[in-house]
Amino acid sequence: MNRKDTDLVLTHLEYIKDKVDANFNHLQKLNGRVRNNEVTLSWIKGIGSGITFIVSCILGYIIKE
Secondary structure (H helix, E strand, C coil): CCHHHHHHHHHHHHHHHHHHHHHHHHHHHHHHHHHHHHHHHHHHHHHHHHHHHHHHHHHHHHHHC
């Protein structure tokens, strides 16, 4: 392999490394957004469970009488 081919390969490797780093950073950002959405959904499910419990207790008390 001569010097010209070596330089070409190194240039391509540098380009690939830059693209992989950019994809990694983008993936980290997306993972953070997904994590925030999962936390929000957990809160919504918790509130829904609490409301369902309260409504079923009230209905059970009313129906029992």
